[in-house]
Amino acid sequence: MAENILEMHTITKEFPGVKALDNVTFQVEKGEIHCLVGENGAGKSTLMKVLSGVYPYGEYEGDIVINGKVQQFNTINDSEDAGIAIIYQELALFPDLPVYENIYIGNEVKNKGVINWNQTIIKSKDMLKKVNLKVKPETLIKDLGVGKQQLVEIAKALSKNVQLLILDEPTAALNEDDSENLLDLIKALKVQGITCIMITHKLKEVVTIADKATIIRDGQTICTLVAKKGEINERSIIKNMVGRELNDIFPKRPEKNIGDTILELQNWSAYDQQLGRHVVRKADIHLKKGEIIGLAGLMGSGRTELALSMFGNPKNYKLKGTLLMNHKETHFKHTSDAIKAGLAYVTEDRKGNGLFLAQNITSNITAANLNGVSNNGILNMNEEVTVAERYKSSIHIKSSSINQLVGKLSGGNQQKVSISKWLFVSPDILILDEPTRGIDVGAKFEIYTVMNELINRGMSIIMISSELGEVLGMSDRIYVMAEGTIKGEIKAEDADQEKVMELATQ
Template identity: 65%
Template sequence: MNNPILEMNHITKEFPGVRALDDVCFTVQEKEIHCLVGENGAGKSTLMKILSGVYPHGDYSGEIIFDGEQQIYANIRDSKNAGIAIIYQELALVPELTVYENIFLGHEIKNGFVIDWNETIQRATEMLKKVKLDVNPTVKVKDLGLGKQQLIEIAKALSMDVKLLILDEPTSALNESDSENLLILLRDLKKHGVTSVLISHKLKEVISIADRVTVLRDGHTICTLDAHQGEVLENVLIKHMVGREINNIYPDRAPRQIGETIFEVKDWTVYDSSIGRTILQDINFNVREGEIVSLAGLMGSGRTELALSLFGNPKNYILHGDMFLDDKKIGFKHPEQAIKAGLAYVTEDRKGNGLILIQDVKQNITLANLRAIADGGVVNSNEEVMVANEYRDSLGIKTPSIEQRVLNLSGGNQQKVSVAKWLFVNPRILILDEPTRGIDVGAKYEIYTIMNRLVEQGMSIIMISSELPEILGMSDRIYIVSSGKIAGEMTTSEASQEKIMQLATNY
């Protein structure tokens, strides 16, 4: 396995105010699975965007040698033609198009000048088989779950005769079994001669699949570790990533002072008329003051829909049941009313409803609580700057300035901005939906520390998470949601991963 398929030598790339990559060297051997890890903002996505021609030759310094030849890409098409396919952190499929249209979009199969749809569908079916995805190629992509969409992206790459497949955090939004399937597929592709580069913050996954791992930190190559030499170990990876030892993933905390029930949901049933189905049935749960309550469950179990239905119901579901705050019955017609009443919701999807990507960091942080920084209806920009700088420091948001557009931040740092935005609202009930998705180990620790501090001050947190260790590490009480129902409730001291999984899957 000593044949490099790719050598990126002395790559340096600057953005205004940031040197994202500084003399980075990265070598990938033929037919290996090479993982690329590092903290949020370390430069992983940027390096892969250089490789795929998103940032063309001339936009960076250094050289790329692929398949034995020096490469000069002017755009993504050039890298595709050379056999490089990249699957981005945020998926790039067209939701309104069918599966087969998406797979062959951009390289349609033609018979003369017209597209040969029969042949396209047949070839799409073959590609779906290769990625072991059992869906009808004529369904629209928007009707499929994220795990399946991810596999379609890979099918699309395979349809183009790929030699090097790059996946940028493919499993960050996938549930356990979809993630597992994806890893199995990568191993399978490796047997068929496909080399992969995988970017991931899930170190367990990295350890289970990598032949070699390269660690980036602050735009520098730190080291490349070889799994076959026993060098790929969790504590070693963490140390190289963050530059210091971290022994505890969850911060120590004082015993929590939990007060009276402050928020309660009774017989809550939610009907989604856009799909003509009851998606949540007879949900009962409560949260006490100063408590972290988790909603555990599989993806698709209805937890996000529950949060949305409580938080002003932006999707216009038809709701039955009651909601109480301080024993007072409440109901919201719009998220704004929920915010006013003291609720806040950090969504799982920062691209959709979390952030306004074209606005800058400070505007996003203060967005949901403009009143707090306004004098007589006019935003006081000094105060806005002060607030934003405070959160930038306390959450370690990596950005050259708070005037940077959120669009230009790395994925994990966008997530931190979204957390900051809702912390600034200083709500009584904070709903966190997958709060650490795509966030590096060091920053996770920071977010957990902040959560502990908030509940110490009397805030209550409802956390939706698909990471069982995170649920067990952070919550006081756990509700398990399964197929739109509450399948069980337990305190964290009674809980275990097995008990939760059993209720989450067998209800």
């Protein structure tokens, strides 16, 4: 019988007004890849923070058992001493330090109390080999791509003789090649005897890599699926995650009421003065009232740059061409001009540029339209509360109250706040840049439903997405970009993944 490296018994963790974990039981066998799956806010990351000592003993109820021994972790160092390492989605690296220092920071190679840099470099080379990363140890972290930085984080964990490696959404910010390389590495680590727990919202990865998958919903353990029994498939995972079957991942609009052209770009180009090159070249697109158009393409194809160039040009590109709104030529000197004209942009970087994480839901929702909650220049706090409550209800933001800090919300609910913020400016056109990045299938369904509701009200949407299924499932028409150029336009009914990828790789 296989031996458990980890057992978590009846773990309960409460925050003010919220029970994040409710008698969760979780077991992991030695040498397996175990995926932890659930909707955003289900309690996955909270459970791993309990395990890793971020939430110390005494702040939760229940027992953690490692290799048969009950543990009482008071700090992260305590969990690391027990052979546990956790790698978060936001990497904990120092960009201006070289790879070898990052690998051994806090775990320095010393000789009589003095750091031995030569040995540090030699040992870091061994760690880099283990993760199959071919870079010089002296390379600065800031000179590496996100995928390689992720591997440095894993090398850092391996340098501490890790037995149980926890990866929290490890491929969320990676392209397909880097994601595939990382999954291959996790399989290789399994062969080396390292046990992995992986939190991911990407169901295809779960099906591909997991020996077992434990589903958490609303802070409770729902079930553990076993690959050898044929239990791990997307349909079963979704059903257990959301408590129901999502027969149609992309909700269809009951009817389409597409009107006249509301936005048009003609021969539109954007030159990035910092990069010294064009990021958009001679683009021709149009958007109709009540329509969703998808902007597809690989990373770096120019989709976000095209959106920013339309939205008041905050990057100060040199622009050429014609922008028409309601058939009238328009020139936006600032993002505020675009907002006044009825254009809104929900950024792909909701944590960096989209939201004020240290402020509450109310402040975030009203931030882009303070005039809408002011009287003679004085903020009407009662009106602000009314507006926030309205969007919390209509967009289905799950929180303890509108006073909850946005940084404490799940990714899906943060995205709903970001969308609400821009809906409050009453736009005619909404640009959604990667609207479901980093959120689970249940939250995605809710975002898609909101999009359809907005379209039914007469709004128009430009959706940028790296997920082909999303582009195909939600768009009326699709523009495909590569190297800053529109390579083709496809009607939704004529589109498939092969056609889109063929254009995207031209």
